Amino acid sequence: MKGGAEQHLENLVGAIQQAGHEADLVRLPLAWDKERLFDAVVAWRMIPIDADRVIALNFPSYFVRHPKKVVWLNHQHRIAYDAVDAPWSDFGLDDDSLETQRLLSDYDTRALEEAVAIYSASKLVAERLEKYNGLKATPLYHPPPLAERLSRSPRRDSRGYIFCPSRLERNKRPQLMIEAMAHTASGVRLLISGKGSLDKELRELVDRMNLHNKVQLLGFVDDEKLVELFQGASGVVYVPHDEDYGYVSLQAFYAGKPVVTTKDSGAVLEFVSHEQNGLVAEPTAESIGAAMDRLIEDPSLATKLGDNGLRTVKDLNWESVVRKLVEA
Amino acid sequence: MGIRRAKTGRGLKPLLGIIAAPGPDQLVLPLLQALRKWAEVRYLDEQEYQTAQAFLATTSRAPGLDKALRMSDNPFALWVSAEQPKDFDLLPRRPAIVLSSQRDDEAGSLFIPASTIDTSRIPPITPFVRARWRKRWGLPELMVVHLDGSDQQLPADLLQTAMAVAAAVVARGPELAEALAWQAPCVTDEASASALGVRDGIEVLIASPDVINEPNEVDETAASLAGDLPLAASISRAGRRFAEDKLDLGRSAAIVAERLGLLASLVPAGGPSARVASRLAELWTPNSARILDRVRSAMASLEGREVNRL
Numbered sequence: 001m002k003g004g005a006e007q008h009l010e011n012l013v014g015a016i017q018q019a020g021h022e023a024d025l026v027r028l029p030l031a032w033d034k035e036r037l038f039d040a041v042v043a044w045r046m047i048p049i050d051a052d053r054v055i056a057l058n059f060p061s062y063f064v065r066h067p068k069k070v071v072w073l074n075h076q077h078r079i080a081y082d083a084v085d086a087p088w089s090d091f092g093l094d095d096d097s098l099e100t101q102r103l104l105s106d107y108d109t110r111a112l113e114e115a116v117a118i119y120s121a122s123k124l125v126a127e128r129l130e131k132y133n134g135l136k137a138t139p140l141y142h143p144p145p146l147a148e149r150l151s152r153s154p155r156r157d158s159r160g161y162i163f164c165p166s167r168l169e170r171n172k173r174p175q176l177m178i179e180a181m182a183h184t185a186s187g188v189r190l191l192i193s194g195k196g197s198l199d200k201e202l203r204e205l206v207d208r209m210n211l212h213n214k215v216q217l218l219g220f221v222d223d224e225k226l227v228e229l230f231q232g233a234s235g236v237v238y239v240p241h242d243e244d245y246g247y248v249s250l251q252a253f254y255a256g257k258p259v260v261t262t263k264d265s266g267a268v269l270e271f272v273s274h275e276q277n278g279l280v281a282e283p284t285a286e287s288i289g290a291a292m293d294r295l296i297e298d299p300s301l302a303t304k305l306g307d308n309g310l311r312t313v314k315d316l317n318w319e320s321v322v323r324k325l326v327e328a
Numbered sequence: 329m330g331i332r333r334a335k336t337g338r339g340l341k342p343l344l345g346i347i348a349a350p351g352p353d354q355l356v357l358p359l360l361q362a363l364r365k366w367a368e369v370r371y372l373d374e375q376e377y378q379t380a381q382a383f384l385a386t387t388s389r390a391p392g393l394d395k396a397l398r399m400s401d402n403p404f405a406l407w408v409s410a411e412q413p414k415d416f417d418l419l420p421r422r423p424a425i426v427l428s429s430q431r432d433d434e435a436g437s438l439f440i441p442a443s444t445i446d447t448s449r450i451p452p453i454t455p456f457v458r459a460r461w462r463k464r465w466g467l468p469e470l471m472v473v474h475l476d477g478s479d480q481q482l483p484a485d486l487l488q489t490a491m492a493v494a495a496a497v498v499a500r501g502p503e504l505a506e507a508l509a510w511q512a513p514c515v516t517d518e519a520s521a522s523a524l525g526v527r528d529g530i531e532v533l534i535a536s537p538d539v540i541n542e543p544n545e546v547d548e549t550a551a552s553l554a555g556d557l558p559l560a561a562s563i564s565r566a567g568r569r570f571a572e573d574k575l576d577l578g579r580s581a582a583i584v585a586e587r588l589g590l591l592a593s594l595v596p597a598g599g600p601s602a603r604v605a606s607r608l609a610e611l612w613t614p615n616s617a618r619i620l621d622r623v624r625s626a627m628a629s630l631e632g633r634e635v636n637r638l
Contacts, residue, residue, distance in 0.1 A: 038619040045607040065607070081456070098457065101616060105454045109565060110611050127558070132456045134561030209446040 003167060004247050005058065005074060007145040012055070012072075015318035021326065024051075030060060034090050034100050037077070041107065055325050056115075063111045070328045071115040073125055073137055075244045080104050081132050082242065088170065107135045109245065117328035121245045122267035139270075140324060143254075143316045144247035149227050150254035151310075156231040158299065161189040162260065162292050163233035165226060165248055168196030172240045175284060178205055180237075181214045183289030186296040190237070191229060193218040230255035234302050235278075235295040239288060242266035253313045258305030260291045277308040342590050345372035345380030347390045353409045354387050355429040359440050362581035372396070382424075382588035388416045397421055403588050408437060425587040431525055431574075438583060443575040445509050452511040452568045453492055455560040461493040465486060472496045472550040473512075475503040495554030498546055504532070505575050508567040513560035515550045516540075523576065531567040552574045 009025055016023040026049065030040040044063040053068035059077045062069070079089035080101050091097040112118060112135055120126040120137035129137050166172045174192060181190050192202075192215070197216070206215050221229065230236070237260040238251035246268035249259045253271070259278035261268045274280040279294060281287035295302045344367035346360065363369050363384075372380060377396040383404035385393045397404065403424035406416055411428055416423060426437040453461075462471055473494040475487075488510075491497055497512040500520045507514050508524075514532045517540040521532055528534040533553050540546040553560055572579055585591050604623050605613075611618060 035618075036622075038617075042604060042619065043621060044609065045611075046604060062488060081540070084460075092458065098460055098464065101460060102451060102457045103619075105465070106452050106455055107611050107613075124334055130558040131561055132454065134454070134558070134563070134565035136562075 004145075006243070007247075008074065008142075009057065011142075011145060011318070012057075012321075015175070015322050019319065019322045019326070021322075026061075028061070032079075033076075034097065037100065037104070038107075045192070059108070062115070063107070065114070067116075069115045069189070070117050070119070071112055071137075072119040072121070072140060072325060072327055073112075073129060074121045075125060076108055076128070076132070077104060082128055083087065083171075086171075088268075105132060109135065119324065119328075122182055123270055124267040125244055132241070138145075140321060141316055142321045143313070143318060144250040145228065146223060146251060147254050147313070147316070149223070150230055150251055153227050153231050153255065154304075155256050158234035158296075159232040160187065160296065161191050161233055162235050162237045162295065163191050163193075163229050163257075164219075164237050165193045165229070165251075166196075166238070166240075167194050168198040168202060171242075172196075173283075174198060174202055175205055175235055176283070176288065178202060178209070178211065178215055178238055179285035180288035180292065181211050183286045184208055184214070184293050186293040187295040188214070188292050189231075189233070190215045191218060192216070193221045193226065193229065195220050218323065227255075230257060233257050234299070235260055235289065235306075237261075237292060238265070238268060239281075239283065240265055240268070241283075243268050246271065249278070250316070253306075253309030256306040256310050258295060258302050258309060260288060260295065262288065271312055275307050275313050276306070279305075330633075339367065341368050342381035343367065343379060343384045344369045344588065344590065345376065345396070346370060346386065347372065347383055347393045348386040348394055349390045353386060353429070355409070355440070355442060356407045358442070358444070358577055358583055359407075359427070359584070360384070362577050363585060365578070365581065366585040368432075382590060384427075384584075385423075388419060394420060401614050405584055405588055407440075411631075425584060427584065438580060439574060440580050441575050441577055443505055444577060445505050445571055445575045446578050447509050447572045447576040448578060448612070450506075451492075452507045452509075452612070454511060454562060455495065455513060455554075455557055455564060458495060462495070465493070465559075467493065470551045470554045472498065472547060472554060475499040475507060496550040496560065499552050500540075505571065508532075509571040509575070511564045511568040513553050513564040514567055515546065515553060524570075526567065526570055529563070531570045532562055533563065548582050 003300060013023045013025050028040055041060045041063045044060050045065060047064060047068050049064060053070060054064055054066040055070045055072055056062035056064055057072050057074050060070050080091050083089055084091050091101060118137040119133060119140040120129060123139045126137040126139050129135050164177060166174055168174050178188060203217060206212060230251060235258045236248060238248040239262045241264060243266040244320050249261060249268045249272055252259045259272045260281060261272050262283040263276060264279050264283050272278040272280060279291040281291040346369060348371060360369050374392060377399045380402060382402050383396055385404060385618055386407045388406060397420045400412040405425045405427055406423035407427045427440050428437040429440055429442060431439050454536060462469065470516060471494050473490045475497060484599065491507055491510045491512055494512055496515060497507045498515045500517050504514060504516050504520045504524060515535050516532050518534055521534050526532045535549050539549055
């Protein structure tokens with residue numbers, strides 16, 4: 001199952017080629033642990049790129065040296081910055097962590113200063129860059145994967161479920177969505193597709209909370225099934241913590257479906273507005289459950305929000321993105 | 329044409345010939361000292377003109393300059409001062425770089441600071457990392473250090489530590505340069521800012537006269553800066569870059585050495601890993617950084633430095 005970043009890269013290369021340019025994707029592996037964190041930085045620093053321009057999207061690829069380097073920043077090494085206190089961060093307050101953070105933030109700033117232009121995936125990513133590195137970036141929104149297929153697919157009557165396609169990882173908070181189902185009374189069902197490290201844990205959670213009649217973990221589904229699941233949903237729930245962009249919410253809007261999200265979901269809130277095209281709940285199981293009930297119990301509201309969602313994404317297109325990146 | 333080199337422990341240094349008029353501008357002397365890092369620097373007699381890798385003339389009217397430039401094609405740097413006319417158009421050829429102690433960007437000359445700040449010895453520390461250090465030591469979140477008053481009672485090493493972790497620094501006079509080099513978010517006065525050439529809202533925050541002289545008022549301004557992370561990050565970054573580009577004599581000397589081709593002629597030490605190290609040097613990697621050890625270790629077997637083979 002491809003993650004959002006991987007799909008983004010492939011779609012970007014495709015869009016650039018569609019615009020008539022030659023484009024190649026260069027990828028290098030990365031070790032995430034502190035000890036080896038800068039190894040890939042060195043590798044990128046040494047790679048000779050004989051191209052008219054390079055577009056770098058993530059840490060550490062923006063360390064590449066090129067006179068026409070454009071950065072379209074998805075995210076930096078977040079566990080050293082805004083996610084430093086998350087359970088999955090290996091940065092503490094010891095000497096080694098602090099010196100690595102110091103060096104990383106200085107390295108990042110210098111490498112990004114080399115760019116002829118800095119764009120960001122969202123306003124949130126731009127805000128983080130300004131806060132941690134003192135640099136400005138211009139948000140540049142783009143369509144999610146399957147945008148065209150979803151927008152061309154016919155709207156179907158709701159089949160009484162709320163859908164979420166998601167990697168089953170802690171930062172996406174799938175357990176919160178499942179816990180929310182214990183607080184629903186409308187008879188709504190929750191369908192979650194996707195795989196990840198929390199798969200077993202989530203199935204155990206469903207067992208423990210006796211939610212078999214309300215929650216279905218579908219595992220991996222192909223694109224055709226994914227489109228079908230969007231079409232038949234009453235709405236989409238997506239409650240990641242501090243997300244960089246939020247493909248799932250955009251995909252929901254392309255399918256004309258409202259989104260339930262939370263106040264701390266990050267850049268998702270740059271597109272979802274409470275009672276305009278979705279419902280923004282508190283990040284609690286009770287509040288999310290109540291929002292999901294609302295969509296089921298008030299189909300006209302769900303339709304109105306979904307229609308507004310279509311309008312939210314109508315101006316997203318790859319042509320303008322490519323033009324900005326290539327002409328910067 | 330012979331090229332004279334002086335031996336050093338790491339390689340051979342090229343000869344940078346100085347061509348001077350009597351009583352050269354004193355402001356050029358620290359630059360000559362700094363250039364010794366990359367070259368043998370000394371005054372030349374006429375018979376030695378062809379042995380120099382490059383020249384530095386302390387004035388366009390220096391005796392022997394015209395002859396030196398006709399005898400040698402090697403690049404030269406020209407120091408210009410406010411008192412001397414900029415008539416280098418009369419010289420046989422143009423200088424590779426023009427140097428001045430005056431900030432005159434319109435003339436395109438490289439500004440050579442009188443400052444002795446060595447930014448390579450001062451690790452830049454962003455506001456975010458400063459906050460992490462303060463958290464580790466249980467220091468106040470909005471810790472402000474004053475370099476113009478009571479905090480100067482601290483011992484020098486503690487004062488430097490305080491500058492390294494402060495959320496904001498109030499600095500005036502010569503201390504402002506060092507505070508900028510530490511990448512501290514700085515509040516200062518108009519006179520100090522003007523003396524260095526830093527700008528309000530860009531590299532520093534300038535407090536008005538009725539604020540800067542009132543302890544409570546200036547504390548409030550500094551605390552406000554400390555609490556505005558994006559602004560603190562932005563001006564401290566710009567402040568550090570200013571210190572590197574405009575206040576660091578060593579860095580200016582490196583630019584001069586590079587333009588005169590002195591760096592390229594040094595015999596590199598360490599083989600291929602030297603190239604990697606130079607790429608990391610572009611990112612201001614400190615000598616103590618673990619990544620340098622990792623590079624050396626990774627390259628050891630390729631460079632025949634690996635002793636134990638399994």
